[in-house]
Amino acid sequence: MVKYIIRRLLGFVPTLFIIVTVVFFLIRLAPGGPFDAERNVSSEVLQNLEAYYHLDAPLHEQYFQYLRDVLHGDLGPSFEKPSRTVSEWIAYRSPVSLELGLYGLAVALILGLSAGVIASLRPNTLTDHVPMAFAMAGICVPNFVLGPLLVLVLSLHLGWLPVSGWEYSEDKILPAITLGVPYAAYIARLSRGGMLEVLSQDFIRTARAKGLSEARVLLRHALRGGIQPVVAFLGPATAGLITGSFVVENIFQVPGLGSEFVGAALHRDYTMILGTVLFFAALILLFNLLVDVVLAWLDPRLRYE
Amino acid sequence: MSRSRSGWQRVAALMACLAAIAGLAGCGARETRAARATAEGVLLVGNGAEPQELDPHLVSGVPEHRILSALFEGLVDLDPATLEPIPGVAEWWSVTPDGLMYTFYLRKSAHWSNGDPLTAHDFLYAWERILTPTLASEYASMLHCIVNARAFNRGEIRDFSQVGAKAIDEYTLEVRLEQPTPYFLSLHVHYTWYPVPHKLIESLGGMTARNTKWTQPGHMVSNGAFKLVKWEPDKVIRVEKNPRYWNADAVRLQGIAFYPISDPMTEDRTFRTGGLHLTENVPLPKIEIYQQEQFPFLHIDPYLGTYYYRLNTTRPPFDDVRVRRAFALSLDRDTLVAQVVDAGRQPAAHYVPPETGGYTSTDRMPYDVDQARRLLAEAGYPGGKGFPKVELLYNTSEDHRRIAEAVQQMWNAALHVEVQLLNQDWKVYLNSMNVLNYDIARSGWIGDYSDPYNFLECFLSGNGNNRTGYASEAYDRLVRKGASVMYKAGRLATYQQAEETLLADAPIIPVYFYTRPYLKSPDVKNWQPNHLGYISWKTLYLEAPEEESP
Numbered sequence: 095m096v097k098y099i100i101r102r103l104l105g106f107v108p109t110l111f112i113i114v115t116v117v118f119f120l121i122r123l124a125p126g127g128p129f130d131a132e133r134n135v136s137s138e139v140l141q142n143l144e145a146y147y148h149l150d151a152p153l154h155e156q157y158f159q160y161l162r163d164v165l166h167g168d169l170g171p172s173f174e175k176p177s178r179t180v181s182e183w184i185a186y187r188s189p190v191s192l193e194l195g196l197y198g199l200a201v202a203l204i205l206g207l208s209a210g211v212i213a214s215l216r217p218n219t220l221t222d223h224v225p226m227a228f229a230m231a232g233i234c235v236p237n238f239v240l241g242p243l244l245v246l247v248l249s250l251h252l253g254w255l256p257v258s259g260w261e262y263s264e265d266k267i268l269p270a271i272t273l274g275v276p277y278a279a280y281i282a283r284l285s286r287g288g289m290l291e292v293l294s295q296d297f298i299r300t301a302r303a304k305g306l307s308e309a310r311v312l313l314r315h316a317l318r319g320g321i322q323p324v325v326a327f328l329g330p331a332t333a334g335l336i337t338g339s340f341v342v343e344n345i346f347q348v349p350g351l352g353s354e355f356v357g358a359a360l361h362r363d364y365t366m367i368l369g370t371v372l373f374f375a376a377l378i379l380l381f382n383l384l385v386d387v388v389l390a391w392l393d394p395r396l397r398y399e
Numbered sequence: 400m401s402r403s404r405s406g407w408q409r410v411a412a413l414m415a416c417l418a419a420i421a422g423l424a425g426c427g428a429r430e431t432r433a434a435r436a437t438a439e440g441v442l443l444v445g446n447g448a449e450p451q452e453l454d455p456h457l458v459s460g461v462p463e464h465r466i467l468s469a470l471f472e473g474l475v476d477l478d479p480a481t482l483e484p485i486p487g488v489a490e491w492w493s494v495t496p497d498g499l500m501y502t503f504y505l506r507k508s509a510h511w512s513n514g515d516p517l518t519a520h521d522f523l524y525a526w527e528r529i530l531t532p533t534l535a536s537e538y539a540s541m542l543h544c545i546v547n548a549r550a551f552n553r554g555e556i557r558d559f560s561q562v563g564a565k566a567i568d569e570y571t572l573e574v575r576l577e578q579p580t581p582y583f584l585s586l587h588v589h590y591t592w593y594p595v596p597h598k599l600i601e602s603l604g605g606m607t608a609r610n611t612k613w614t615q616p617g618h619m620v621s622n623g624a625f626k627l628v629k630w631e632p633d634k635v636i637r638v639e640k641n642p643r644y645w646n647a648d649a650v651r652l653q654g655i656a657f658y659p660i661s662d663p664m665t666e667d668r669t670f671r672t673g674g675l676h677l678t679e680n681v682p683l684p685k686i687e688i689y690q691q692e693q694f695p696f697l698h699i700d701p702y703l704g705t706y707y708y709r710l711n712t713t714r715p716p717f718d719d720v721r722v723r724r725a726f727a728l729s730l731d732r733d734t735l736v737a738q739v740v741d742a743g744r745q746p747a748a749h750y751v752p753p754e755t756g757g758y759t760s761t762d763r764m765p766y767d768v769d770q771a772r773r774l775l776a777e778a779g780y781p782g783g784k785g786f787p788k789v790e791l792l793y794n795t796s797e798d799h800r801r802i803a804e805a806v807q808q809m810w811n812a813a814l815h816v817e818v819q820l821l822n823q824d825w826k827v828y829l830n831s832m833n834v835l836n837y838d839i840a841r842s843g844w845i846g847d848y849s850d851p852y853n854f855l856e857c858f859l860s861g862n863g864n865n866r867t868g869y870a871s872e873a874y875d876r877l878v879r880k881g882a883s884v885m886y887k888a889g890r891l892a893t894y895q896q897a898e899e900t901l902l903a904d905a906p907i908i909p910v911y912f913y914t915r916p917y918l919k920s921p922d923v924k925n926w927q928p929n930h931l932g933y934i935s936w937k938t939l940y941l942e943a944p945e946e947e948s949p
Contacts, residue, residue: 126826133538134833136863176609245668250672345662347633347662
């Protein structure tokens with residue numbers, strides 16, 4: 095197992111290298127540069143800016159310089175927001191994204207698993223249809239609709255929760271729900287499917303025949319197998335929750351990394367784009383590895399060499 | 400039966416939990432944040448966007464200006480009601496009769512927020528810093544009116560003592576100008592003219608380092624009515640009253656919290672739930688609703704800005720002035736503004752906004768379809784026949800698209816020409832304009848100071864903001880002449896001639912004059928709106944409405 099993990103970790107290096115290379119050259123192909131502004135920047139100032147950030151060197155030299163810097167742990171300065179380096183911006187914003195992602199994940203798991211398990215107990219009855227209808231709605235309603243809808247009801251009409259910000263703890267409730275609900279819907283459907291499959295198997299019948307309580311059958315025996323599809327989904331989902339929260343961050347004015355990433359692309363902040371892409375890529379690779387390890391632990395049939 | 404009941408029980412428990420969380424949060428939020436802040440004397444302001452920086456020499460936008468004007472003060476301040484210069488750090492000043500030399504006498508009571516005295520050398524250090532070529536300040540050209548400042552900024556002169564600014568003593572500053580600049584004093588509210596703390600900057604990387612920490616809370620030192628206490632990007636920037644400010648006794652706010660809420664819809668909702676005293680913007684669709692409802696918090700002020708279309712004069716068909724005029728004459732601004740843009744905006748039949756530095760153009764670009772058709776026929780396209788397909792470029796935005804669609808139909812109906820719409824992402828759009836790769840492009844200009852020169856200089860030949868290829872010797876001569884005439888009537892008359900030339904040559908088609916819509920709580924007192932959007936934070940105060948008896 096350890097060998098397998100080390101091999102996977104080593105595999106990250108070429109993957110990240112390819113990602114950095116492709117992105118480095120792709121962003122240079124996009125028209126417009128980091129210092130284009132509505133109010134024109136004079137050519138002398140532009141030259142000085144490019145000299146300051148070494149953007150006047152030939153592209154391949156800039157590329158190798160960037161690779162050297164990255165290997166030394168330096169992601170460079172931000173052109174757009176010069177008060178902090180790219181590493182400092184990621185260090186400032188990623189905890190917010192991680193926090194929001196984790197709350198979203200908690201919402202998704204609590205709502206999703208409960209709904210899925212409940213639905214699987216009596217398939218094709220009202221107990222099944224009601225949660226599954228909600229799940230289908232959750233998948234269909236995009237979060238840029240769900241967010242403002244929740245705000246309309248819970249904030250504007252009822253006055254219970256704040257509309258935006260990330261300063262106080264109550265600020266975090268609506269973004270977490272908005273982010274988590276679509277994932278909860280997927281988890282509900284996956285766990286229902288997984289549970290239905292497991293519950294029809296012989297070892298469950300054996301457990302019931304032994305006279306075990308229904309709760310024990312469900313929680314000890316069925317759940318472990320039933321949630322396997324959910325676990326497989328959790329890797330990309332967790333990465334998605336952390337990296338893909340741009341829309342939610344925008345609706346609720348949350349200072350996460352997602353909005354930084356999109357902003358950097360729009361502003362042609364080359365170093366910031368590369369830095370965030372690298373960070374997100376590493377995160378996704380890591381979560382996928384984590385999921386494979388957890389799956390192996392859950393299912394004795396899967397053993398990696 | 401028992402199985403399903405346990406499931407329902409769990410759902411019920413979960414619902415109860417959620418309700419409890421919401422209920423708890425609800426208890427705390429009964430008194431709105433704005434009401435609490437009013438009691439504390441802290442103003443909650445929507446700032447539109449996160450500032451790029453808080454270094455006055457490295458920024459170029461409006462969101463930065465709002466915050467920096469609370470933190471810093473220049474030699475001269477503006478009366479927010481009249482926009483006339485009033486004393487700032489300088490207690491008084493004198494100017495020579497030829498308008499070429501200003502002497503500023505700084506007040507000895509002015510200090511930095513750490514207690515250091517503020518002297519003429521702080522200003523000289525700041526001006527040298529912003530003009531130093533290697534710092535590459537994007538806005539240094541604001542100081543080019545000083546003798547030799549342009550040459551120093553371009554690296555043609557290395558010695559700053561040759562630039563026309565010097566300290567006679569610690570508290571006397573002399574500034575010599577290249578040519579008479581009648582609006583010189585009003586420039587000093589712009590952040591490019593603010594002093595910066597030179598000891599601090601020298602200790603944290605030096606004069607020409609762009610990526611330093613001097614603007615971080617804990618380090619930052621400023622000289623204005625407020626000082627920085629917290630800067631959490633995309634969350635909040637908090638400033639509090641600066642007891643070292645020379646006029647601190649007159650400052651009534653205890654602090655300001657700037658919330659960089661970029662989505663106007665979110666900002667609007669935050670205001671309505673009592674999270675802000677003042678917003679930066681109001682979403683366009685909301686304005687109409689608020690106007691119908693007569694929402695008492697909605698304010699719409701005139702704003703020093705023009706929304707217009709550029710025409711690319713370097714390639715057919717718009718290299719022909721008759722074609723440009725035909726397009727300009729066939730735009731029905733009144734209908735367009737009334738039906739598509741409204742929000743209190745005024746149709747723009749000329750370029751410089753009304754009342755800019757006391758100037759309002761008397762020349763108007765009429766709406767005259769018959770003449771437009773005649774001109775188009777003269778140019779070789781009778782009834783639009785043979786007219787090439789042209790593209791109207793705009794940066795991706797719902798508002799720009801709506802206006803472009805209406806204009807497209809107007810031109811098609813009046814001239815029988817086909818105009819295609821093309822939207823591009825912001826940087827691509829800027830690039831297309833810079834390299835003159837467009838036919839028609841939507842644009843806008845917001846004034847930095849209230850003088851027509853600020854608008855008219857954009858279309859001087861070769862100016863970086865021209866972006867139309869327009870070059871007219873007559874126009875250049877008139878604008879340059881107007882800028883240096885010291886007596887007002889003569890200056891404005893010359894500007895008038897310049898604007899007439901511009902409208903006749905039509906490298907641009909003005910569409911409307913901007914307004915500044917915002918929502919403001921009645922708690923905010925002593926509010927003095929002006930068309931620069933300049934907010935004098937130090938004169939505002941907060942007062943809760945009188946409590947109803949229980």
